Amino acid sequence: MSSSAIDLYWIPLGAGARFVRGNGRVYETVSAALGRRPRRELYHSALAVTVPEGRIVIEMTPIPDGRGDERGVVAEGPVGARWAGRLRLFRYEIRRWRDGVIPDAACAVASPVRVGDDLGSARRLLDLVPAVPTLVWGRDELHTGDMWNSNSVVAWLLAGAGIDPTSVRPPDGGRAPGWRAGLVASRRPLAKRGDRGPATTSQRSVA
Secondary structure (H helix, E strand, O other): OOOOEEEEEEEEOOOOOHHHHHHHHHHHHHHHHHHOOOOOEEEEEEEEEEEOOEEEEEEEEEOOOOOHHHHOEEEEEEEOOHHHHHOHHHEEEEEEEEOOOOOOHHHOOOOOEEEEOOHHHHHHHHHHHHHOOOOOEOOOOOOOOOOEOHHHHHHHHHHHOOOOHHHOOOOOOEEOOOHHHHHHHHOOOHHHOOOOOOEOOOOOOOO
């Protein structure tokens, strides 16, 4: 039995948060109308990586408080506009949290999805987390026609770890906005992947 695993969770957008869920429905309704297609369920993705040292969860989330070290936060970025990132309310955090939790994992659909079990790929993915581009959440700074969000982060990490993100699909009838933005970013040299954002709070190893 392999001692490593990379598992992906598909969580309905706004699970446990009515405001986010409502905004997501409005966004998808408008997007579907403009694209002349049926409305779909929107999903947010997160990862759980198992290595011999333990299980580490990786997720982009709002910042609930100033105790990011307790959640394995390795980077932060702005929400909506770069200038707004000066306020915690308008920043997100990226977690690499050993023995951590994905708060809405119980709401995940058709999950977890095993996307890899190679130890080398798992370690590469974990090492890459602090280097994720911290672009503005909800904006298309890469001009891909897609916004930057949690799905962008997951797609970027999978590609960097040598896992084909194009082979990963959300649950039937669902959509993962931001996935394309992550794919585009992954094809660019690391030094040219955009502004790193307001702050990197920790670079501690998970080993």
